[in-house]
Amino acid sequence: MGVLMMNESLRNVLRDFTFLWQFALDDFKAKYAGSILGALWAFLQPMITIALYWFIFQLGFKSQPVDNFPFILWLMAGLIPWFFLSEAVVNATSSLADYSYLVKKILFHINILPLVKITSVLLVQFALVIFALICFSIGGYLPSLTYLQIPIYLVYMLILAMGISYITATLYVFFKDTLPVVSIITQIIFWLTPIVWTFESMPNAITKVLVFNPIYYVITGFRTAMVHRQWGGFSLEMTVYYWCFALVLFWIGLRLFHRCKDHFADVL
Secondary structure, three states: OHHHHHHHHHHHHHHHHHHHHHHHHHHHHHHOOOOOOOOHHHHHHHHHHHHHHHHHHHHHOOOOOEOOEOHHHHHHHHHHHHHHHHHHHHHHHOHHHHOHHHHOOOOOOOOHHHHHHHHHHHHHHHHHHHHHHHHHHHOOOOOOHHHHHHHHHHHHHHHHHHHHHHHHHHHHHHOOOHHHHHHHHHHHHHHHOOOOOOHHHOOHHHHHHHOOOHHHHHHHHHHHHHOOOOOOOOOHHHHHHHHHHHHHHHHHHHHHHHHHHHHHHHHO
């Protein structure tokens, strides 16, 4: 009896995962339907952004190699995880409004709608990580075993993005100002995170505060694995802090979403 229940649960998980993945693919295709270049825009936009920042900071501000590492590759290792976090949160914030016709269906599990947007962005993230690995290899930096840490940071980003998105998606249903506020906060966090600037360039007093930024963990983690080719890079205490922050935020987001979801259909 127990084995049958386990098999049934496994089938349900696989069915839900398959549905979520297919839904995310359809959402990804629909986003670029009708454009001439189609889904290529999903990859061209971040690549153009990387090239733009490289042009401004290396050619304009004469940025030098960081730790004797090519600036463009160092920049890429920081921007790629940021693309996922920022796009995932912004897209997921309006997910309930985008699929309002599904929210009003009694039998549809609306919990997955923010996840659909996040998974859709995750498809691009996978492609960008592969693109970065190719660029690093062309630059003479072949893959290292330290790259095995990247999936860990991807899981962390997923948990963090889901926690934030459940909160912002819930708030957006009731307060339409949520989306522009999220966009502004995203820009502020971008400049407060050492993505286009080095952490060592800031005064020590400021870095002691900025190190508690949960996104710092991801950016530094990617660079530790890909640029410095080291393992870890964080103390046990800070690692526990980052993961606890993401998990608690996810729990808060999920609780808020479930408390308010019965009212979504009425407002939308």
